[in-house]
Amino acid sequence: MPNTPIKVAVSGAAGQIAYALLFRLAQGDVFGPETPIDLRLLDLPQALPALKGVTMELDDCAFPLLTAIRTTDDPRVAFDDIDAAFLVGSRPRSKGMERRDLLAANAAIFKTQGAALDAVAKRSVKVLVVGNPANTNAWVAIQSAPNLPEGAITSMIRLDHNRAAAQLARKAGVSVDAIDHLAVWGNHSPTMFTDWSHASVSGERLAARIGDDGWYRDTLIPEVARRGTAVLEARGASSAASAANAAIDHMRDWVQGSDGRWVSMGIPATGEYGIPAGLVCGVPAVCRDGRYAPVNSLDLDVFTRAGLAASVQELIGERDAALSIVST
Numbered sequence: 001m002p003n004t005p006i007k008v009a010v011s012g013a014a015g016q017i018a019y020a021l022l023f024r025l026a027q028g029d030v031f032g033p034e035t036p037i038d039l040r041l042l043d044l045p046q047a048l049p050a051l052k053g054v055t056m057e058l059d060d061c062a063f064p065l066l067t068a069i070r071t072t073d074d075p076r077v078a079f080d081d082i083d084a085a086f087l088v089g090s091r092p093r094s095k096g097m098e099r100r101d102l103l104a105a106n107a108a109i110f111k112t113q114g115a116a117l118d119a120v121a122k123r124s125v126k127v128l129v130v131g132n133p134a135n136t137n138a139w140v141a142i143q144s145a146p147n148l149p150e151g152a153i154t155s156m157i158r159l160d161h162n163r164a165a166a167q168l169a170r171k172a173g174v175s176v177d178a179i180d181h182l183a184v185w186g187n188h189s190p191t192m193f194t195d196w197s198h199a200s201v202s203g204e205r206l207a208a209r210i211g212d213d214g215w216y217r218d219t220l221i222p223e224v225a226r227r228g229t230a231v232l233e234a235r236g237a238s239s240a241a242s243a244a245n246a247a248i249d250h251m252r253d254w255v256q257g258s259d260g261r262w263v264s265m266g267i268p269a270t271g272e273y274g275i276p277a278g279l280v281c282g283v284p285a286v287c288r289d290g291r292y293a294p295v296n297s298l299d300l301d302v303f304t305r306a307g308l309a310a311s312v313q314e315l316i317g318e319r320d321a322a323l324s325i326v327s328t
């Protein structure tokens with residue numbers, strides 16, 4: 001094997017998303033078929049026995065690219081010298097827990113993990129936060145990692161982007177690949193805003209091809225926003241394989257490039273579109289040469305601006321609720 005292994009950490013590694021993610025990572029779906037991979041699996045002490053079972057299964061797949069697996073409950077061990085991290089583990093909502101309590105519990109986790117990344121990860125590390133509330137968890141991690149370059153830590157809104165793309169492709173009778181310039185803005189929460197105003201299919205405006213503005217406003221936007229809840233109700237468990245698939249898509253495009261196509265990513269805002277600088281917000285982006293660049297200077301219509309502003313207000317509220325944890 002000619003290449004040096006890439007070191008990749010996954011937190012929440014004993015959980016259901018990781019169970020769909022790890023095997024695809026080890027197969028080369030993110031870093032390519034020529035890149036050996038050294039996995040660092042992080043979970044809570046009580047989950048380590050189950051995590052042992054996952055590592056046994058990884059071994060039993062005999063993946064040629066998988067050169068090493070290390071399990072730990074210590075973020076500093078997991079993140080030592082890593083090139084990439086998928087931060088999936090977070091505290092789920094439990095009975096009687098208010099949203100504020102959930103934010104506080106997760107802010108504490110992501111403060112610790114951000115500080116560990118700051119201390120021991122490679123300066124070129126690429127971090128994707130999946131664990132909810134993903135945008136605000138990423139914001140907390142960024143505040144705790146002042147020595148990492150700006151843009152090292154992102155959050156996932158790609159599942160929402162993929163959900164929208166699939167529904168639009170079906171409605172238009174085209175393949176998902178034919179759709180470009182689609183965006184999902186804002187928070188990964190029911191306030192997220194699916195935007196087809198720039199979307200195209202083979203050079204034609206997608207909105208004109210579908211020709212049903214009522215369906216866009218009254219069906220697509222709310223269905224994408226509530227899709228996570230609908231899957232949870234149907235399956236009796238929250239989205240796992242599709243969440244892992246979106247995490248793979250997000251990191252693969254970031255590493256390998258999006259070929260000029262728009263993807264949606266939760267990234268620290270630059271002040272564009274009235275989003276306060278630094279807030280981690282879903283925006284359209286293009287990835288090239290291992291970097292992402294937000295799509296700036298778009299002309300947003302009144303409906304889109306209002307949808308984005310509502311989601312940004314929610315993010316500001318979450319950030320302010322997390323602020324006291326970060327600053328103590």
Ligand SMILES: NC(=O)C1=CN([C@@H]2O[C@H](COP(=O)(O)OP(=O)(O)OC[C@H]3O[C@@H](n4cnc5c(N)ncnc54)[C@H](O)[C@@H]3O)[C@@H](O)[C@H]2O)C=CC1
Pocket residue numbers: 011012013014015016017018042043044047088089090091092109129130131132133134156157158159160188238239240243
């Ligand atoms: N951003 C997105 O689009 C999506 C986000 N999610 C979120 O992803 C997260 C994980 O979901 P699942 O895998 O289904 O949950 P899960 O409950 O099956 O697994 C979570 C794992 O994280 C571990 N964990 C908890 N705190 C930890 C910590 N401080 N350090 C390391 N590990 C820790 C748990 O022990 C457990 O093994 C949830 O927060 C969920 O809401 C889920 C779907 C989509």
Ligand SMILES: O=C([O-])CC(=O)C(=O)O
Pocket residue numbers: 132159227228229231238239
């Ligand atoms: O609420 C959850 O845990 C699941 C989730 O984010 C989604 O499916 O979009």
